[in-house]
Amino acid sequence: MNKVGIYYAYWTHDWDADFVPYIYKVKKLGFDVLEINAGTIAALGADEKKRLKDTAAETGINMSCCIGLPPSSDLASSDITVRQAGINHLNRIGDAMVECGIDRLSGIIYSNWPGSFEDRGVTKQQAWDWSVASMKEAIKKAEDLGLIYNVEVVNRFEQFLMNTADEGVAYVKEVGSTHLKILLDTFHMNIEEDTIGGAIETTGEYLGHLHTGESNRKPPGYGHIPWDEIGASLKKINFQEWVVLEPFLMPGGEVGRDIRVYRDLMPYADLDEEARKACAFTRAFLK
Ligand code: MN
Secondary structure (H helix, E strand, O other): OOOEEEEHHHOOOOOOOOOHHHHHHHHHHOOOEEEEEHHHHHOOOHHHHHHHHHHHHHHOOEEEEEEEOOHHHOOOOOOHHHHHHHHHHHHHHHHHHHHHOOOEEEEEOOOOOOOOOHHHOOOHHHHHHHHHHHHHHHHHHHHHHOOEEEEEOOOOOOOOOOOOHHHHHHHHHHHOOOOEEEEEEHHHHHHHOOOHHHHHHHHHHHEEEEEEOOOOOOOOOOOOOOHHHHHHHHHHOOOOOOEEEOOOOOOOHHHHHHHOOOOOOOOOOOHHHHHHHHHHHHHHHHO
16 A cells, blocks of 8 residues: 655745654644655754654654755756766765655756756757766665665756656666656646656656646645546556655745745645645545
8 A cells, every 4th residue: 555645845935844743743634654855854963863763753654855956966967066066965865864764765856956958058968968877876875775766757847857757767767776766746747748647657667756736736636637547557557655745835935936836725725634635535546
């Protein structure tokens, strides 16, 4: 049975947060997993990392990490010092994950986010080649530490290297490590893929993580994403990994700015109650 989780930033305006209270919150709401920001834990002291690990263990909640790398850590940069800084940053994150008891990292870890193509002055193939070469280095850390890294396929308005499941599979095959897999996200697939079920089946054994949310970034059930089709395709590929909800409802702060939430998507909603309903909805379509 898939573990079901939610991304902490559903509740926050800023990317940095104390994740401990959210471990208790998601436990109370019925989740198995809290997904947290990898950049934040990479900057924590040893005591704070231990506190996170101990709280998760005590509550039985699993944690996963996600990040969109900043331009200073772009693994596809034309500047070799920036690519190396990106590899170093991923290595710091890997070490911090082990200290926190976390075994999987997902997101835009192969370039920067949001990442545009036009100002690079190189071909997409050249940026791709730099990214693949950087990832071949970075993934050694995951292999040494027993971690899984998942590259997130996102829509064209947020990144240019991988917009479809086909491109994600090509990238992972080219890097060629069993520790590198793919994160698909229903919000992004809805924009780019011919069919969402088809994209999941194309990804197949390479699918390591799934983000869910509606076409409008509301919780599942408030848009037109085909949840039954998704459930059937996940079953077809025998997907056993984690499904993490990633709705964003609130404008304001760093999160509202970077996700481009310009209006209150569900005014007067009780966020906790919506999360509880979304968790139950998710378990139902995964059955
Ligand atoms: Mn996502």
